[in-house]
Amino acid sequence: MQRAARSLEHKALILTLVLGCQALAATFFAIDVAGDIAEAGLGWHLSIELGATLALVGGVVLGAFHVRSLIERGRQDQALIAAARGAMGALIRARFAEWRLTTAEADVAIFAIKGLDVAEIAALRGSAQGTVRAQLTRIYAKAGTASHTGLIALFMDELIDPASTLAEQGEHG
Amino acid sequence: MTIPLTKPLRNWDPVVKLTHWSIVAAVLANGAFTEGGSWPHIWVGYALTGMLALRLLWGLVGPREARFSAFPPSLSRALAHIREIKAGKVHDQSSHNPLGALMVYAIWGTLGMIIASGIAMAGLPPKAVSHDRHAVQQVAPDHGEEREGEENPLGEAHEAAVNLLYVLIVLHLGGVIFETHRSGRGLVLAMLPGRR
Incomplete structure (x- = not known):
């Protein structure tokens, strides 16, 4: 961290x-x-x-x-x-509310956004991998995306503005 | 869902920590272990001088809370702080509190007196430590049992300043304990190595 x-x-x-x-x-x-x-x-x-x-x-x-x-x-x-954490937290809360995720789904979704895979999430939550897989499927459906990467990209897309990010980097380099 | 960010209110930088604890070690070493006037005593004194010089330099170029400007020696602010203590108000301080600031300058001044009288007694190194211990003993004969008997004004100034330093250290420790108790903040933790 x-x-x-x-x-x-x-x-x-x-x-x-x-x-x-x-x-x-x-x-x-x-x-x-x-x-x-x-x-x-x-x-x-x-x-x-x-x-x-x-x-x-x-x-x-x-x-x-x-x-x-x-x-x-x-x-x-x-x-x-x-x-950035504060802003990211607010954004995640807003999206989860918008998608009407249940508490369990929200937990799973957080782990998924942090990059954990099905096995890791199942281990952390003490549930079966099948359960997590089913929860992820519902999360993807509610979020209107098809995959793990898609879910993460939904947030990245909103947070990153390529024009300003690259311009800043040009100034530094 | 959100993890609360537990941020220490005070965060001393590594230079402040290094100089603080080096000076503590040097004072302990020279107060308790080395023999007054012996060459280890003198060299430890020089090391202390170097660390104090670094801290003073840091007071000019360091981050904001380590700079002199963050804790000016001010009696009026110290009195205001005492009133706050009486009123039971706890006020966030990113640097030394006004009373602590007075203590800092008092300790630095006393260390300065100790260093000046010490160097005046021992002389500069080529005389004091010319590779044989003989010279040291010639220059600084006032160690050992008959120290009390000899009337050396420099030695007396050195000892008086050291005694003053001990008093200040006790007050400093008292202040730290009191302030930790009063504000409930990890005042001590802020100075420990590895803490952020």
């Missing part, structure tokens, strides 16, 4: 650990260089060390920005999915 958001979160976590190590390294180097300079003055060698340390600090700052963007993308993903 919500695999994309999860993987973003996972990435953010790993990058955070890397960022933590970088911050530690930057601190140690900064303190070390400061000590060296305090002792020996800013020489040729120490200037380079100082530059390297500043670069490391810069890397930490950029890394922090990157982690922030990952975290925000993950949250946006979750918000979008939550919104």
Whole structure:
């Protein structure tokens, strides 16, 4: 469930650990260089060390920005999915009411829309496969479709607007 | 049919969690295990410095609730919050509540004092930790039993700040317990790793 958001979160976590190590390294180097300079003055060698340390600090700052963007993308993903879920739930309820599905049929229909097959639905509901098959037939008849794919397509068709979806993707790509 | 979305009201990001628990570990290590003035004590102190620096950087570039702007140190807001507590109002906070914010800045300030006095005492690393423990003991002789006898103002400042930190930690824990009890929300859970 919500695999994309999860993987973003996972990435953010790993990058955070890397960022933590970088911050530690930057601190140690900064303190070390400061000590060296305090002792020996800013020489040729120490200037380079100082530059390297500043670069490391810069890397930490950029890394922090990157982690922030990952975290925000993950949250946006979750918000979008939550919104889509709400809308999908409303649409499913509306259609089921319109088709006058019984409670048992509605249950079976939900599982079918989620992509489960007859055997899986029967196992989940603890009923015989024959019963589920009969229920599915009635659901298809009420929905005016002929197949499992057809049932799913009824919802997908209403949710997806190819023009806007592809246009958006063009902008991103 | 619809599964209720149980969403935690507060959701600390991984950087906040990492810095929080690293600082907890460093304070525990230096408070309970390492010997004051010894090189592990000093290096743990530097590690704490790095984590604090990262948290402060995060206060500028992190997500909204982790930024300083989300929890400005404000006495008037803290007083308003106390009035809310008295009135029994529970108010959603995505960041630290105003009292918690004061606590955060107090702890950071105290850590800053501890770090500054610590570095001032130990000196910067080439002197303090020049690969033999001898140097450490020369620079930081005030460890061991006779610490009390020696009048070292820096050492005293360090110790005073550490004691202040312990007081703040106890208050912080008290605050967390109180707020969890009051609001019934998983305040503690929001800071645990792996929680969302």
